[in-house]
Structure formats: C-alpha cells, structure tokens
Amino acid sequence: MAGPFGAIGIAGTGVTVYRKWLDAVSDNIANINNAAPTSGEAFRARYVLAQAVDYGSGNGGVQVGGIELGKAEGRLVYEPNHPLADEKGYVRYPDIDLGAQMGQLMMAQRAYQANISVVDRAYDAYQAALQLGRNG
Numbered sequence: 001m002a003g004p005f006g007a008i009g010i011a012g013t014g015v016t017v018y019r020k021w022l023d024a025v026s027d028n029i030a031n032i033n034n035a036a037p038t039s040g041e042a043f044r045a046r047y048v049l050a051q052a053v054d055y056g057s058g059n060g061g062v063q064v065g066g067i068e069l070g071k072a073e074g075r076l077v078y079e080p081n082h083p084l085a086d087e088k089g090y091v092r093y094p095d096i097d098l099g100a101q102m103g104q105l106m107m108a109q110r111a112y113q114a115n116i117s118v119v120d121r122a123y124d125a126y127q128a129a130l131q132l133g134r135n136g
Contacts, residue, residue, distance in 0.1 A: 049064065075092070
C-alpha cells in the first residue's frame with residue numbers, strides 16, 4: 001500500500017485497534033466497583049493484544065491479535081454489611097488499578113487521535129492530487 005491510500009488503510013487499522021483498546025479500558029473502569037460473592041468470579045479486566053500485520057513490509061498495519069482477561073480471583077475485601085458478603089464478611093472485587101487504567105486510557109486516546117489525524121492528512125493529500133489532475 002503506497003501513497004495516500006496506503007496511509008489511509010494502515011492508519012485505519014490503527015484506528016480500529018485503538019478503538020477496541022478504548023472500549024476495553026472503559027469497560028474495566030465501569031466495572032471496577034462490581035462486587036461478587038466469594039463463591040463466584042470477580043469481573044475480569046480486558047486487555048487488548050495488538051499484532052502487526054505483515055511486519056516489516058510496510059503494507060500491513062495492525063490488528064487485534066486477541067483479548068487477555070484479568071484474574072478471576074480478583075481481590076477479597078472485608079465488608080460484613082455488604083449483601084453479597086460470605087459468612088466471614090468478605091466480598092470479591094475485580095483486581096483493577098484505576099491509576100493504571102487511566103494511563104492506558106490516555107495512551108489509547110492519543111494513539112487513536114494520531115491515527116485519525118493521519119487519515120485526515122492522507123485524505124487531504126489525495127484531494128489535493130485530484131485537484132491538480134483536474135486543473136492540469
């Protein structure tokens with residue numbers, strides 16, 4: 001993929017991967033305080049695994065290679081008055097660090113915006129080339 005179409009295609013793959021990353025981080029943050037009984041699993045954080053396509057060829061871009069899930073054990077918190085508490089007073093919460101998720105959110109958002117910017121610039125270059133062809 002050479003020229004503006006190649007740039008649009010490759011940046012488009014980045015937009016897709018970073019959108020999925022943003023979705024995973026938002027899901028993790030939204031479920032950070034979800035309690036579960038100790039007999040069940042805690043909410044499992046989602047982590048997007050990015051994978052290069054045709055690495056080194058300059059033609060591939062990136063794709064989602066899979067999703068990794070956090071630990072089902074989560075963390076036990078002593079809350080004897082919680083309706084889901086076990087006989088010892090413990091409730092299971094996801095093992096998600098809000099600070100780490102916010103850092104991931106900022107990185108994914110900036111990368112998403114950078115790829116959108118590449119698509120916009122490539123589109124502008126393509127439009128300028130069309131104008132030159134019409135006027136020449």
